[in-house]
Amino acid sequence: MTTTASTTALVADARALGLAHYAARGVLEHVLARHGATFQQQVALRAAITADAPQTPDDLVNQVQGSLKADPTDIRATLHELLAKQLLVVDDAYLRPTDAGRELIAAVGTETAPITARIWGGIPVEDLAAAGRVLALVAERADAELAALTP
Numbered sequence: 001m002t003t004t005a006s007t008t009a010l011v012a013d014a015r016a017l018g019l020a021h022y023a024a025r026g027v028l029e030h031v032l033a034r035h036g037a038t039f040q041q042q043v044a045l046r047a048a049i050t051a052d053a054p055q056t057p058d059d060l061v062n063q064v065q066g067s068l069k070a071d072p073t074d075i076r077a078t079l080h081e082l083l084a085k086q087l088l089v090v091d092d093a094y095l096r097p098t099d100a101g102r103e104l105i106a107a108v109g110t111e112t113a114p115i116t117a118r119i120w121g122g123i124p125v126e127d128l129a130a131a132g133r134v135l136a137l138v139a140e141r142a143d144a145e146l147a148a149l150t151p
Helices: 014-034 038-050 058-070 072-084 097-120 125-149
Strands: 088-091 093-098
Touching: 014 038, 014 097, 038 058, 038 072, 038 093, 038 097, 058 072, 072 088, 072 093, 093 097
Parallel strands: none
Antiparallel strands: 088 093
16 A cells, blocks of 8 residues: 555654655746746746845845855856846846746746645645744744854
8 A cells, every 4th residue: 555645644854844845846847947947047037026126136146045045156147047038137227027037937827826736735724824834933943054054
């Protein structure tokens, strides 16, 4: 008999978190690849699109670094890739998403929505709330540990 997370009691730990993250990210990266985009490009482009105000390159680097904990040099390279693909455009001191950039994020969202519904569907609201609290605490603690390690 094959067991799954729904039939076997599991304890949340770093490994379980990592496996869930990479499984979900794998789905997203598969969809992004069909559009010629990478995960980091999508994160940076989404940050530009969802920002309340225009973002400078430094603003976007800081935002993406806060999310991905990626090297700022790599993030700057990603911004240059988005500019080269004309998904972002320079407007004075700001980087703004183009219509093509907005269309890419919308298309990826449309393609992933039914997959996301299948992945998350049927999980009790109470379980999602508990998981949300635990994940927020883990992220907060991990951010504090990373800050302590960073000179």
